Amino acid sequence: MRWIVVGNIVVLYFLIMSNAVFCQEKLMNIDFNGDLSDKKNTYRIFTQFEQPDQVKGVEGQAWRTDGFSSWAEANIDLSDTSEVTISTWIAIESYPSDIETTVDKLSPSSIINQRGNLSGFDIYINTFGQWGLWLGNGESDITLQAQSTFPLYQWVHVAAVISNTTGFAALYLNGQQVASINKPNQQIFKAAPSPLLLAKSHQDVISLEFELNRLNAVYDLVEIKPDITLPMEFIKEVKARNVSSINIQESLDVPRSRLASDHLRPSYHAMPPANWTNEPHGLVRKNNDWHLFYQRTPNGPFKTQMHWGHMVSKDLITWAHYQDALWPSLQNDEFGFDMKGIWSGDVVVQDDLAYAFYTSVNHGKRLTDYNPGISLAVSRDADLSQWEKLGPIINSEHVSDFRDPYIWIDDNQWHMIIGAAYGESGGLDYYVMDSIGDVTQWKHQKRFSSVPYEQMDIGSAIWEMPVFEALSEDVHILLVNPIGGKVQKYQDPSTRGVYWLGKWKNGLFTPFYTTPKPLDILVGHLSPTVARADDGTMRAIGIVDERRTPSAQKSAGWAHTFSLARRWFLMADGLTLGQEPAPENKALRNDKLFEKTAVVFPKTTVLLKDEWAYELLLSDVNLGQSPLTIEVFANEDSTETTKLIFNPLTNTVTLDKAHSNLSGNDEGPLLITGAYDRDAHGDIQTINVFVDGSVIDVFINQSAAFSVRAYPSKMTSNQLKLVSSSGLIHIGKAEVWALSTDELSRAESNLKTKITH
Structure with a gap:
């Protein structure tokens, strides 16, 4: 794919690494202004798919990364440059993945970098949206961190200016300065003898065979030039583009072309557009729409840093994909109650409000930091697109471990069961709402079933994803998914759903039989x-x-x-x-x-x-x-x-x-x-x-x-x-x-x- 370039530069081209063919259509604009590129410069997009993803950009077509296999690379020499401006338009769907660890051990991804050992620059972003500008002068490094998390689901203009002449560096978002440093008469930057990278960190994080910390984003109008751009020029650029008029979904949608040749990919089953999913949960109806929430890694076909995906249907056949409902976040610079993942749960719609009860996991102490905990978020939107996190409401003090709350309402009384581990077997942790109308206050109940859980269990370590509903006036179903212990995916007993039918009366479930039936x-x-x-x-x-x-x-x-x-x-x-x-x-x-x-x-x-x-x-x-x-x-x-x-x-x-x-x-x-x-x-x-x-x-x-x-x-x-x-x-x-x-x-x-x- 050829680049449309401006100024005293050479024409660059893409080499698609998966099949080594040249494409001759415009993808996005890249400018290396001034004499920054040698005549042998090549700009390459790496992707495991047949061709790079092309989507609607700020100007014409833009390049969409897939979040795990794609990145771009260029050879560019900044060694004789005392001042440099780096800028790009970018829309990010989700923060990059990483191993599930504490903030101090993260390996951020990068929007754009040319980084070596204590040299170069890096506009970085981590899995919680913390971002900034890193600079190395060959002997030491400096980090300028933005105070607010990076915006998602919108086109934004990102720029950095770096000057060894004045010792000044600053980072800009949509023309507004978000971080800066001023060290007069000091060299704050030394060019790194490394390739320029987009959507790829200088240091990959590998789990199994997956590269976790790539960037799931869309790029357009990347520019690097050997002088300082004034903030008013950035503001002028932002106003001129009027990106608010662009349908962002046309940019962030996964193009069908990416997976079109895959004969194994289902066509009429509900599923995310790409990457990794797991349990659906929180199937709920509101205004005649079916809302399906589900476990999701939006950045690749691997499991880490769980999100809640969200899709909507009127007929259980055709599904519209909404932005993710929930994702891991921090409450301060180092800690968040769900920083290790938004795990499964349930959604209840009551009047004009929707309540999402989910399993939150972090790196803190087990009980005092609600690790794991049951957390609550609320949505006031008609389409359940925006959620406000209210925080943890229940900890695991009564069980060895727990996950996956399920909620139902019976005679105005709210009930919650949670899949649990008791040390010897799987089971359930049971709560009722402590006072009517207060969804944050729950009272623990001593038992849910008339039969001890160890007699009902099939040799598992924990029960997951419980469901409890009435099949008739007299018969209820309890369904669980036992895992661990003797229960494994590829042996007998196997990981699968099992259920009991029985009577429900006065807060007690009496199963008709002790040994469950397979779903x-x-x-x-x-x-x-x-x-x-x-x-x-x-x-x-x-x-x-x-x-x-x-x-x-x-x-x-x-x-x-x-x-x-x-x-x-x-x-x-x-x-x-x-x-x-x-x-x-x-x-x-x-x-x-x-x-x-x-x-x-x-x-x-x-x-x-x-x-x-x-x-x-x-x-x-x-x-x-x-x-x-x-x-x-x-x-x-x-x-x-x-x-x-x-x-x-x-x-x-x-x-x-x-x-x-x-x-x-x-x-x-x-x-x-x-x-x-x-x-x-x-x-x-x-x-x-x-x-x-x-x-x-x-x-x-x-x-x-x-x-x-x-x-x-x-x-x-x-x-x-x-x-x-x-x-x-x-x-x-x-x-x-x-x-x-x-x-x-x-x-x-x-x-x-x-x-x-």
Whole structure:
């Protein structure tokens, strides 16, 4: 990509490091005014993707970083320069990531730097938004720190002026001086024999194989010149650009081009635009909008410095992405009650207010610093876009550890359960509001369940993401996600959601059985968040987590997705949770690709080719004594295929991934079998399968469910087949629909994305 340049300089160009091709369209303006560049100067953008992201800039197109793999580099010689001005327009989506540590041990990212050992300059920014100008004169260094945190979600003009002639240096934001130093007749700056870097620190922070402290931002009009610019010129530049008229979302949206070629990325499942997500939580309705909050690292496909992401939908199908609701912050220069992360919780809407209860983690003392603690934030906005943190309200004094509050209101009494560890097992910490109307005051209760937690537990260290709701007037569901101890992701017992049904009376839950039931037939889906639809029944969305290596997640540029929305209901036996596709999902159906009625299929039948997003519905199924195999993500000869095996003889369902991925990127067991509760759900009569990129959601008899992941390496592995190992397949009706959200709705959704500042 060529640079448009002004002045006595050379024309620079981009070399895209991932595929070493030259692009000939304008990306943004870069000026090196004066004789600062040698004739061999090259300006390069590094990115792991096919091309750098291009978005709307202050002037034409701008360069958007991805937050973890991209940065820019130039060769520029300032050694003969006694005065220099550095400036750029920049919009930052989120503060850079870092290892979760105390402020004094952080390794900040950089907006722009040319830094060596005690030499050069660095306009730095850390994971809490603290920023400033660092200068080295070859023997010592100076730091000028701004007093306010750096603004997010808006175009701003950043500049630094440095003069060895006068010993003066200053840092400016939108033309206003935010920090300065004046040491007359002293050399405060010495050029560093290093490349000029954008969006990259001089010192990377590495965790596993991820570079954490890159910058998630958009750059335009970067300028370096060998003289001092007066503040009035900065102000003139800011006024002339009138950036308030620019739709900031057009700059900060992740371009679809970044992930467009990824056949494994889901198209109709709810998920963030890129990078890392985890549990959804706080699903809540307000003004007929569904608000979904979720765990998020906005800077890359890795887990650190948790944020609360926020997306909104009117139909559980098309989602608009809002700015993050909450992120770690400091209350003073060194400490913040949630500085180590905004972990999961719940949201309650009452009248015109919304209350976010979340797990806050810091580096302080366990109880006195509420580490961990349950903290509260409140929103008065109609669209829940702005939140005010009120601080911690509960500490973990009654348990060994806790996380993930869940709140419900019963007869005007507010109740809260928190997933907890008791040393010997997982369990719950239980509170009720101490006085009506005061959401900051809670009273601890001695017990929530009539059965001791150690008798209910499955060998875990702690319970996470509890849910407690009424399925009928007489039956409630308690769902938890035990982890740790004997419970691990890739062994038995596995990390998964489990539940009990029982009675709720006078603040006590009495389960109908002690040993919990699994939420899903197969492991792969967990931690659902729930809310009620207009019909009064529950809607649930969980996470379908990754089952591939960290290296594969890094290469993809995203990790984890959310499940298809489900409807929860009470089964006829009064002891079992029923789960079916939420009725809203029918709006996903486009063209019907296949339909046959009252048929007997041959031993192997190809139903579909060349589709990555579809729904299969088999009705009036008669398996008899023959297992049925549904192959998804299959190539023509099934050398790469993912098998779903429904066995009526053993009442089991098996996920066979032995040949699911030929590239070796799978992680975990390749053969997973789960018990099908025939007594509760009946003989298999309907099988409903939703396929989307790398996600498979399955419903049997529209009452039993599971969601799993598979990663076909071949672009041709997009066939759907039915296979019977013992003969013919008797099915009353087979239907297949292509699925997607409407493209017009997608476009409208993007325009509705809410960015405020």
